[in-house]
Amino acid sequence: MAARARLLAAANELFYAEGVQSVGIDRVIQHAGVAKATLYSAFGSKDGLVRACLQARHAATAERMAHELEARYGTPKERLVGAVEVQGLPFTEPGFRGCAFISASADAPPSGVVEQTAQDYRTWLHELFFDLAQQAGAKDAKSLAQQLVVLTTSPE
Secondary structure (H helix, E strand, O other): OHHHHHHHHHHHHHHHHOOOOOOOOHHHHHOOOOOHHHHHHHHHOOOHHHHHHHHHHHHHHHHHHHHHHHHHOOOOOHHHHHHHHHHHHHHHHOOOOHHHHHHHHHHHHOOOOOHHHHHHHHHHHHHHHHHHHOOOOOOOOHHHHHHHHHHHHHOO
């Protein structure tokens, strides 16, 4: 596995288990088995690493969602309900510690790159639910989408 991928995997594991602010760069570097210079050349800073971890989670979630909606659900109403189901799958996995985006945001300073990356994820999720709600014929697709975002990004 390439050094960048090892750094992402180590950071993702440690940040998710212990919190972004609780885990120092030295622990991530040690866990990944790379040199400090590798982290800075690949990500620029701890914020850059956290952003990359969250962006990778976002991409994996979007990919899983698209695949599952296409493969498992036929009608617009089924896809809307299915999106909630797919979004909730991690809630039952061993080691689930809540929404990584909420946790990272709670740990991070306001108005930073972490907050923006988490907001990008919430925006994507809201747009997904809004589009699905409209396709399913919901009377108030915007309100429904907002409610579904809250339900599916629960911190606990």
